Amino acid sequence: MSDSSSHNNHNNDHHKTPHELFDEFLNKAKELKNRAEALDLKSKYLGKNGPFSTILKSLKDVAIEVKKEIGQQCNTYKDQMELLIKEKLEELEMYEMNRALEEKWIDITLRNSNREMGLNSAGLHPVSIVQREIEDIFISMGFEVLDGPYIEDDHHNFTALNVPADHPARDMQDTFWFPDKKHLLRTHTSTIQVHGMEMHKPPFKFVGPGKVFRCERTDASHEMVFHQLEGMMVDKGISVSHLIYFMKTLLSEIFRRDVDVRLRPGFFPFVEPGFELDIKCLICQGKGCSVCKKLGWVELLPCGMVHPNVLRAGKIDPSEYQGFAFGLGLDRLVMMRYVIDDIRLIHAGDLRFISQFKAY
Numbered sequence: 001m002s003d004s005s006s007h008n009n010h011n012n013d014h015h016k017t018p019h020e021l022f023d024e025f026l027n028k029a030k031e032l033k034n035r036a037e038a039l040d041l042k043s044k045y046l047g048k049n050g051p052f053s054t055i056l057k058s059l060k061d062v063a064i065e066v067k068k069e070i071g072q073q074c075n076t077y078k079d080q081m082e083l084l085i086k087e088k089l090e091e092l093e094m095y096e097m098n099r100a101l102e103e104k105w106i107d108i109t110l111r112n113s114n115r116e117m118g119l120n121s122a123g124l125h126p127v128s129i130v131q132r133e134i135e136d137i138f139i140s141m142g143f144e145v146l147d148g149p150y151i152e153d154d155h156h157n158f159t160a161l162n163v164p165a166d167h168p169a170r171d172m173q174d175t176f177w178f179p180d181k182k183h184l185l186r187t188h189t190s191t192i193q194v195h196g197m198e199m200h201k202p203p204f205k206f207v208g209p210g211k212v213f214r215c216e217r218t219d220a221s222h223e224m225v226f227h228q229l230e231g232m233m234v235d236k237g238i239s240v241s242h243l244i245y246f247m248k249t250l251l252s253e254i255f256r257r258d259v260d261v262r263l264r265p266g267f268f269p270f271v272e273p274g275f276e277l278d279i280k281c282l283i284c285q286g287k288g289c290s291v292c293k294k295l296g297w298v299e300l301l302p303c304g305m306v307h308p309n310v311l312r313a314g315k316i317d318p319s320e321y322q323g324f325a326f327g328l329g330l331d332r333l334v335m336m337r338y339v340i341d342d343i344r345l346i347h348a349g350d351l352r353f354i355s356q357f358k359a360y
């Protein structure tokens, strides 16, 4: 008995009228909690083996009018159910999405208490450490510290510095030009000389540190972004001996020991005469390594007496005033000081590297 009743129950569906099935569906639809349940309900009632299909199949042998009526009824209900499920799915999708948004909400304005601050835990970047030290040395000698923009025009980067139009320094391979062909990323901090002369009447002396940019192939001693510190002093009666005095003072302060230096003549359009000041490589003590390109000496300080054309472009009368200028490569200096053998580490932004440095 119990067997047959359970058997009966199982097949109850085709005793139910389309209307009863629809009611049942509506009740179940109210309980739906997620999209999976909705899809499940849809396949149960509207699928190939669902109760409506069973009813339609069972109509095979009934009169055509009955078939038509019940068939239409079934289809109307099915259409409604289809629509209802579609709406329900959309509604549930919105609900699920909103809930996910609420659960995964991140307050981007919240401060991270573990944030590594340059001054506190990670330490300053070695370039900043050395740059600040050198600024302090020059400030103590009465120099001003000036800043200049990264984006420059031809005038500030080349023309006012006596770099003629056909000079190889303007080569497209070295300079990052903007598409307008008028602006560029400064290739050296000598641009700050030009800004300094615009801002000041002589006598003056200032340094100008900062990033410079060159379209160069990178290797252990070349980067596309590197750092220079420009210096310029203009006054009456300035000579090479002033230049040598200030450079010697600078280097002995920076290295806090005696370093071997040599002066070679060097050509730069903005100075005359121009010099290359080299120091003996502190990494290999002159034996030759990748930093000094096996030369034992590192080009550290190009410098010279300011070219009269540069003074004139800066509205300074060269018969009245003279000056010296220099362009210190900060990265090389940092590499010497901290014994770093690859310049690419400096701009890589790797905290494991940066956090090793502490100011003296």
Ligand code: DAH
Residues within 6 Å of the ligand: 187, 188, 189, 190, 230, 231, 268, 270, 271, 274, 302, 303, 304, 305, 325, 326, 327, 328
């Ligand atoms: N601006 C030059 C460069 O980037 C470096 C330089 C050389 C600067 C001689 C100077 C100088 O002030 O006198 O290659």
